[in-house]
Amino acid sequence: MSDQYSVHALRYARSVGKRSSYFYGHHLSGQPDSEQHVDWSFWLLKSGNKTVLVDCGYDTDRAARKGRYVGTNPLALLSRMGVAAGEVDHVVISHAHYDHVGNIGLFPNAEFTLARTEFDWITGPYANRFPTCWVVEEEERTMIQNFARDGRFHFVDTRTEVLPGIEAWTIGGHTPGQMLVEISATSGKVVLASDAAHFAEEYETDRPFAMFHNLEDMFAGYEQIRNLNGRKGTVVIPGHDPRVSQTFAEVEKDCFDLTAVIAHPVEHDNLEGAAR
Numbered sequence: 001m002s003d004q005y006s007v008h009a010l011r012y013a014r015s016v017g018k019r020s021s022y023f024y025g026h027h028l029s030g031q032p033d034s035e036q037h038v039d040w041s042f043w044l045l046k047s048g049n050k051t052v053l054v055d056c057g058y059d060t061d062r063a064a065r066k067g068r069y070v071g072t073n074p075l076a077l078l079s080r081m082g083v084a085a086g087e088v089d090h091v092v093i094s095h096a097h098y099d100h101v102g103n104i105g106l107f108p109n110a111e112f113t114l115a116r117t118e119f120d121w122i123t124g125p126y127a128n129r130f131p132t133c134w135v136v137e138e139e140e141r142t143m144i145q146n147f148a149r150d151g152r153f154h155f156v157d158t159r160t161e162v163l164p165g166i167e168a169w170t171i172g173g174h175t176p177g178q179m180l181v182e183i184s185a186t187s188g189k190v191v192l193a194s195d196a197a198h199f200a201e202e203y204e205t206d207r208p209f210a211m212f213h214n215l216e217d218m219f220a221g222y223e224q225i226r227n228l229n230g231r232k233g234t235v236v237i238p239g240h241d242p243r244v245s246q247t248f249a250e251v252e253k254d255c256f257d258l259t260a261v262i263a264h265p266v267e268h269d270n271l272e273g274a275a276r
């Protein structure tokens with residue numbers, strides 16, 4: 001039997017934007033523009049002897065240059081969960097956007113898993129073209145290349161068992177090497193969609209996200225995620241959806257236990273501290 005993990009979403013920032021910035025073709029939908037609340041998280045998986053992250057949040061300084069706001073340092077969030085940076089064994093990188101890889105330099109003992117197609121994309125001939133160069137930071141690409149040279153990276157062709165109880169596989173649409181991560185958790189299977197679905201609305205209503213590598217593949221990805229979400233004993237967690245914090249138990253401030261659905265979902269989202 002594979003290992004079982006606890007799974008927590010650690011929310012390091014919140015923001016409020018416009019739906020037209022987040023959904024492709026919103027202006028064609030006939031719907032008025034309105035607010036879109038966004039949560040920014042990474043994920044902590046723990047078993048008896050392994051500490052694994054899925055992504056690690058954006059770097060404060062580089063994000064500030066993009067006008068992004070950092071509510072909580074990722075290491076402070078980890079320490080709320082009793083985890084020190086040096087204890088992180090492995091970081092699965094769902095994709096190479098700045099808000100998912102910005103802090104890979106903080107974990108001195110970690111190995112990393114990344115899709116080979118993502119690595120090829122960020123090191124390829126068009127990585128310096130806008131908007132790729134906006135979402136994939138030069139310094140982060142260099143860090144990834146250096147760590148890969150040091151032998152700290154595992155590259156995934158299509159699917160891999162990261163560790164017993166943690167599987168990752170590529171899913172098309174958002175970026176060339178976006179991955180889903182499925183975890184054998186104490187409550188059943190938890191599938192971290194990361195940015196294969198920023199918001200549940202994407203796969204619930206086939207509403208495409210604004211930024212994509214291939215639109216048809218993104219729809220196929222939504223289909224796959226719907227099927228996973230409908231599978232008995234599986235819960236899918238979208239990457240940036242504030243609904244997650246309204247659905248799961250908050251065990252420490254901004255730390256949500258994804259194996260513990262709360263009986264009465266929080267109706268109103270308190271946006272104190274959110275960036276606008």
Ligand SMILES: [Zn+2]
Nearest residue numbers: 097099195239
């Ligand atoms: Zn993201």
